[in-house]
Amino acid sequence: MTDSHIAEFEQDEEYSLNADLIDAILSAVEAGHQGRLIALLEPLHEADIADMLEQISRSERENLLQLWGHEIDAEVLSELEQGIRDEVMRALPDALLAEAVRDLDTDDVVYLVEDLDPPQQKNLLGKLDDADRVAVEQALTYPDHSAGRLMQRETVVAPSHWNVGQIIDYMRAAEDLPEVFYDIIIVDPMMHPVGDVRLGLIMGTAPEVLLAELMTDNFRTIPVDQDIEHVAYAFNQYHMVSAPVVDENGRLVGVITIDDAMEVLEDEVEEDMNRLAGLRDEELSNKVWLTTKKRFPWLAVNLFTAILASLVIAQFAETMEAIIALAVLMPIVASMGGNAGTQTLTVAVRAIATRDLTPANAMRVVRREVLVGLTNGVVFAVIIGIVGFVWFGDAMLGVVLGMAMIGNLLVAGLAGILVPIALDKLGADPALASGAFVTTVTDIVGFFAFLGLAAMLLL
């Protein structure tokens, strides 16, 4: 790596926010130095400015916005996470906000206003041009989380009998081509999309070639009310770059591009990850009280299941009084089961989301999980059996520990795979609450197997 390369890399890193830059911005705000603030923010991408606003404190944010005020870019608003966005939008003077929003594409306006209170929403929409307002209101009629909310309405279409020369002339003459487009959508006279042609392909083809001859194999339409989770899956699975969106009559109403799908895809994986941990749509900038409320339900479920496990333990109070080593050792078996179950569960939840786990291979995967549980169970049974024997000098105690370990890791594998499959079959989200089910099973089985075997074999 040469010096020039290092310099370039660091420069590249400078583009992102770093602590020094944030310090410089905050000290400009504190000094009330508007020129310096604007000079510092000007080279930053809107997404970085939004990140910076999220990372500073509320009072710093207020001061910054006041000083920066009339320069704010609406793109920054669409990059903010919701909590901070609401705060910033409330802090901006009405006229400024309206001016900012008028600069946005309609799909960005939809994103911005869809979660506002109705009066706020109406107020903001009233500030748009008539055409834009109608477009936004139309988009808002589609269900939340649907393709209709995600799509842009601006598309470039052509009939299939056109040739390359005709579409190039058409685009040349067009007043307002969409800001972003990668394909020409080929439509029939009823505006049903029948194929698409990549821009790059048009560039390299002679003017007399028919567009119909250039259409890609990989063409799919998206129903306007399809859940965006399925949209993102299709983009990822089929390496799509853009896809036409059609209404219930199969007519073109818009287009979704890969950059929108990419954000949805990341959100969906993150949602699975969060749900497995018992989190609900939490943002880092949420206040303490909101965060507490959002995390409470999962912890409450866990309290309930922990009490269930304690009820199981209570059945063996006498056994434990006789052999206190049981109380010392019993969390080990339960804890191992919880971890093994979570491993299987995480694999299963992702495999269902990516459609890698289907009825076609479910039985094979279940069998694999059982065998993995059994194998790891035997290995850890030997280890923990020896530990128990050495620690308490009781060979039979080691045997009981080992047997309980095998049983619980087997059950962990089974529960980890069957719970999400069952939730999916019932139409529920496999990630939601499956963690609670699985660890409840492994806790209860872990305590019951260990203490039950001990009661039978050691007393």
Next chain:
Amino acid sequence: MTDSHIAEFEQDEEYSLNADLIDAILSAVEAGHQGRLIALLEPLHEADIADMLEQISRSERENLLQLWGHEIDAEVLSELEQGIRDEVMRALPDALLAEAVRDLDTDDVVYLVEDLDPPQQKNLLGKLDDADRVAVEQALTYPDHSAGRLMQRETVVAPSHWNVGQIIDYMRAAEDLPEVFYDIIIVDPMMHPVGDVRLGLIMGTAPEVLLAELMTDNFRTIPVDQDIEHVAYAFNQYHMVSAPVVDENGRLVGVITIDDAMEVLEDEVEEDMNRLAGLRDEELSNKVWLTTKKRFPWLAVNLFTAILASLVIAQFAETMEAIIALAVLMPIVASMGGNAGTQTLTVAVRAIATRDLTPANAMRVVRREVLVGLTNGVVFAVIIGIVGFVWFGDAMLGVVLGMAMIGNLLVAGLAGILVPIALDKLGADPALASGAFVTTVTDIVGFFAFLGLAAMLLL
């Protein structure tokens, strides 16, 4: 929703694999009916064929490949997960494999061969045309997981003094434009990229306009040895569609497009999710023994930490013998701590990955987690205190339970946020093993606080 819409949606779903289609394919294989097999596979996207191959059993796969053999498409190979891909590539006759691979773009060949054994790799590369082989060998000199491995080498470049008419004429005349490209990269005479121009923009602009006037604001180059995780972050953060890749001298060597970045992004989130659950690059088609080996290390760590927790409990054996209710109740406090810690940990790991948690707001986030832990701690202390009192009729036992709960949820919040921050500062992956650290802390603190307080206050 009208009937026609439902029909369309179902048809759309038919494109994906479903159990009926897989059954039909397998029965064609069993009947040895090649024509039917080919007819069933022909309309499927390569990604769906790959999924199907992953979901059927090994012997079914062998029979299918034998019957389908000479029709296999190399794209299917690049869609397969690694374990199955190796198996399929070994099963294919050498000549067939070479023919298939020759059809691929060089970046797909790189993806296919980078994990092969050196002799296998050499064998396969020997079958490529000289130009392609050199290109692939060049790509393989870049570090694993770097931009150089991900990029495609085919680009369209133009000097900044060209106008729209010139670039269109140039593309018309070009022999082999890249299959996929969204931008023209503007370079200086030394082949340093200085900007890019969207294809769509060129389409809508008069021929005499200079390309230099059409360059996007949002232009960034990617160093060829940059980790693809950072590449994916940049694409997502800055809504990039394609970006030129440069060598250590800043010269253009290739281009990365958003579809590649999208896959990396999904992989990275999934990796975080898996690491939190103690999983390592596992595939659903991995055999039992490989899966067991991959899951073993995390479970071994957990066994060790569970034994540590038992050592803590052992210190209070006499206390438990005196009051057996302690043994019954003690898992509750530890379990709640583990869950609360995992919630905080999951939030922190994602926030570090998306660069939302930085030195600028770390203190504020730590404070928030402490307060959330404290608040939930107080709420659950009251609940569990009452439960303990009612269950065992001992008010002081309830007080001890409640105090231990507050302490452990506070520690859970602290550990959940500080462990990943510390790992990140040390240059380690915040997701790796943080789960083990955090639950070790909450187990030990949970048992110690509850039993220790009980020893002090109840005996």
